Amino acid sequence: MSQQPPRRHGTRKPYRRPQKDPVRILAFEALRAVDERDAYANLVLPPLLRKAREGGDFDSRDAALATELVYGSLRRQGTYDAIIAQCVDRPLREVDPPVLDVLTLGAHQLLGTRIPTHAAVSASVELARVVLGDGRAKFVNAVLRKVAAHDLDGWLERVAPDYDEDPEDHLGVVHAHPRWIVSALWDALGGGRAGIEDLLEADNERPEVTLVARPGRSTAEELVAAVGEDSALPGRWSPYAVRLAEGGEPGALDAVREGRAGVQDEGSQLVALALANAPLDGPDRAWLDGCAGPGGKAALLAxxxxxxxxxxxxxxxxxxxxxLVARALDGNPGPYQVIAADGTRPAWRPGSFDRVLVDVPCTGLGALRRRPEARWRRRPEDLDGFAPLQRDLLRQALAAVRIGGVAGYATCSPHLAETRAVVDDVIKGRGGPAVDVEFIDARPLMPGVPALGDGPDVQLWPHLHGTDAMYLALLRRTG
Incomplete structure (x- = not known):
């Protein structure tokens, strides 16, 4: 499987709005925005759904179907591209992107949902007729009828390379991940085939919406009561987490609107809690979140x-x-300050803080469940772009913390080049761990969480913990 599906950007072309089936036209519009503007579906889709609801076109079932069509098409894009490529008479890169989006939506309905075959084909052809014209609708019809000749398993037998000959490429096609990401995740995970397949499948599942009750301002019990016990469950690991049933609306809760609670993955909560509960030598008065945007961890830490x-x-x-950080922290009862400053050129004196967290910019490979298009957008060379910044931020975090204080390095990526390699390089650059830095075992600071590895750092996993693949290393300044 190629590292990037053979798509190309196209120019926006005017199209007639359909008089019916607003669900599929909305899904098409979302895919075009992702392709044309490099937008993220989790930012594009909510306003489109809100507008449709306000216009009276949508009910909750429509919104659920539109969401499934968009996210399902993006998650499985690489697999669907491999299948569609077998059903067209030209290289896929020569198929106009809007046509390819319609074909992908159709392929997902045929191979990834329970929509009947005739309905999936006819609805896709009608969508093509309205947004692309009659000529292209005939092309869509011909291609999708070929796609419909086999189910997903049948197609995978035809398009996936043999596992024994190239396991990474096989898994990439079957589980819709670029080959380089499969290889990187496998290296980080270790173990055999079962583990990596479980992880790749977890990346293709829709993640739960998880709330955080901000301590002293709300409680998990309050959130469960507000949502209803039939629609909410306590978090698996964090005492402040509440998991919403599918279709839950966080914005409808008073606690969320008032900033007393927020939406935050449980892995992100665990990282903040571990940093906050790490043992210190000396006082505990000044904390720093050095990469605070968009504000989830900062609000919990505050x-x-x-x-x-x-x-x-x-x-x-x-x-x-x-x-955004200031908005997230608004109403916090304790003292806090939000500043716009570069963490690699600090606006504070060295040794000023007792606790420091840097959740560094990264490839985001740990959050592919939430941003499925990112897997097709990222490149291996992106790692080279993040590497210097990640090391600089950790160096400055260690400079900012006082002797006896704790610095936490976190990232939403399990790639070894963004996790242990960064921490090891920075410590070696200071002369090694025996000089003025020592690891704190982060595992006891996530009580009850299983399968945390050999330590002292921690890597969370979607398939093992139900969280994003967050990484955390805790370091104490000793000199």
Whole structure:
């Protein structure tokens, strides 16, 4: 499987809006935005759904179908491209992107949903007729009828390379991940075929919506009661987490609207809690979140700090993201400050903080469940672009923490080049762990969480923990 499906950007072309089937036209519009503008579906789709609801075109079942069509098409894009390529008479790169989007939506309905074959084909052809014209609708009809000749398993037997000859390429086609990502995840995970297949499948599942009750401002019990016990469950690991049943609306809750609670993956909560609960030598008054945008961890840290009489400084380089952080922290009872500052050029004196967290920019390979298009957008060379920044941020975090204090390095990627390699390089650059830095075992700071490895750092996994693949290393300054 190629590292990137053979698509190409196209120019936006005017099309007639259909008089019916607003669900599929909305899904088509979302896929075009992802392709043309490099947008993310989780940012594009909600306003489209909101507008459709306000216009009276959608009910909850329509919204659920549109969401499935968009996310399912994006998650399985590489697999569907391999199948569609067998059903067209030209290289896939020569198929116009809007046509390819319609074909992908059709392929997902045929191979990834329970929509009857005749309905999936006819609805896709009608969509093509309205948005692309009659000529292209005939092309769509011919291609999808070929796609419908086999189910997904039948197609995978035809298009996936043999596992014994090239296991990474086989798994990439079967589980819709670029080959380089399969290889990187397998290296990070270790173990045999079963583990990597479980992980890749978990990446293709729709993640739960998880809330965080910000300590001192709300409780998990309050959120469960507000949502209803039939629609909400306590978190698996975090005492502040609440998992919503499919279709839950976080924005409808008073606690979320008032900022007393928020949407936050449980892995992200665990990272913040581990940093907050790590043992210190000396006082515990000043905390720093050095990469605070968009504000989820900062809001949880600020609430925890307030309960101890500590103050949080939340720093974010990008001003618009700093404003998001300020919004997330608004109403926190304890002392805090939000600034727009570059963590590699700190605006604070060295040794000023007792606890420091840097959740560094990364490839985001740990959150492919939430941003499925990212797997097709990222390249191996992106790692080279992030590497210097990640090391600089960790170096500055260690400079910012006082002797006896704790610095946490976190990233939403399990790629070894973004996790252990960064931490090891920075420590070696200081002369090694025996000089002035020592690891803190992070595993006891995530009580009850299983399968955390050999330590002292921690890697969370979607298939093992139900979280994003967050990584955390905790380091104490000793000199």
């Amino acid at each position: 609430a925890l700090a307030a309960q101890r009489g500590a103050a949080l400084l939340a720093s974010e380089k990008q001003p618009h993201r700093a404003r």
